[in-house]
Amino acid sequence: MLLCIDTGNTNTVFSIWDGRKFLSHWRISTDHRRTADEYFVWLSTLITGQKFGLEIDACIISATAPRVVFNLRVLCSRYFNLRPLVVGKPECLLPVQPRVDPGQRPGPDRLANTAGAFDRHGGDTVVVDFGTATNFDVVDKDGAYVGGVIAPGVNLSLEALHMAAAALPHVDVTTPERVIGTNTVACIQSGIYWGYIGLIEGITQRIRAERDRPMKVVATGGLAPLFDQGFDLFDAIEDDLTVHGLRLIHDYNKEMGNG
Ligand SMILES: Nc1ncnc2c1ncn2[C@@H]1O[C@H](COP(=O)(O)OP(=O)(O)O)[C@@H](O)[C@H]1O
Ligand SMILES: CC(C)(COP(=O)(O)O)[C@@H](O)C(=O)NCCC(=O)O
Ligand SMILES: [K+]
Numbered sequence: 050m051l052l053c054i055d056t057g058n059t060n061t062v063f064s065i066w067d068g069r070k071f072l073s074h075w076r077i078s079t080d081h082r083r084t085a086d087e088y089f090v091w092l093s094t095l096i097t098g099q100k101f102g103l104e105i106d107a108c109i110i111s112a113t114a115p116r117v118v119f120n121l122r123v124l125c126s127r128y129f130n131l132r133p134l135v136v137g138k139p140e141c142l143l144p145v146q147p148r149v150d151p152g153q154r155p156g157p158d159r160l161a162n163t164a165g166a167f168d169r170h171g172g173d174t175v176v177v178d179f180g181t182a183t184n185f186d187v188v189d190k191d192g193a194y195v196g197g198v199i200a201p202g203v204n205l206s207l208e209a210l211h212m213a214a215a216a217l218p219h220v221d222v223t224t225p226e227r228v229i230g231t232n233t234v235a236c237i238q239s240g241i242y243w244g245y246i247g248l249i250e251g252i253t254q255r256i257r258a259e260r261d262r263p264m265k266v267v268a269t270g271g272l273a274p275l276f277d278q279g280f281d282l283f284d285a286i287e288d289d290l291t292v293h294g295l296r297l298i299h300d301y302n303k304e305m306g307n308g
Pocket of ligand 1: 057202205
């Protein structure tokens, strides 16, 4: 079985695969202090609880929080006796090289999203990933990651308002019908929701204009469906895009005799 680990700054998703077949996935909050032993107790309970075996023979990791990688490596060596592939490290090959400024390292989640989106939708695609940050990842005709946009994440924006302004409570994201709020909570909810609708529309339009060609838009992340109600913002919403991309990058390395 292959273990794909997608560590974001907020949550980490572990998924297991039998060849190309997705078996299951589980989410744990990201915490660099979590030890290899803690990961193993948690993961083995969930895997065996679903009647899968513990025969993990390969692992690929994407980590936007690099401090967690050390303990994930220990998990792999101590419990599964293997060396994981870590996306973004020189030893992990990519199907297509990113084209960005010299010396720049795009987030590994963006490289995984690129591989996943190119496989499912082909080139000239934008991935909108609603994580801790909201990323737009632009995939060129040949499948190369060619840059994009990093905007503050939805929950981060809500938290920032609450933290910086004494009179503003913490509120949940909703889909308000009206723009003009008549109480504080409704005003914040409107600002986040309609602000985000504008951000998604505006940025995708500008990306299309800058590239001067049609671009497909694929959204991923838990909050994507919230922003698509009644709007035609996305051509597809795919929760599993990042782990699909990780699986593909792993398979590519295997085909090339790497790892
Ligand atoms: N289904 C959901 N409903 C509400 N909030 C969500 C949902 N999924 C994710 N979130 C929130 O979105 C933020 C980013 O989530 P996640 O995609 O796990 O981020 P990352 O990949 O950066 O760790 C978090 O603050 C999380 O609480
Ligand atoms: C922008 C991000 C922090 C988003 O990560 P996430 O929200 O999944 O934690 C991540 O893609 C990252 O660390 N990128 C590195 C800089 C770059 O991509 O240019
Ligand atoms: K992510």
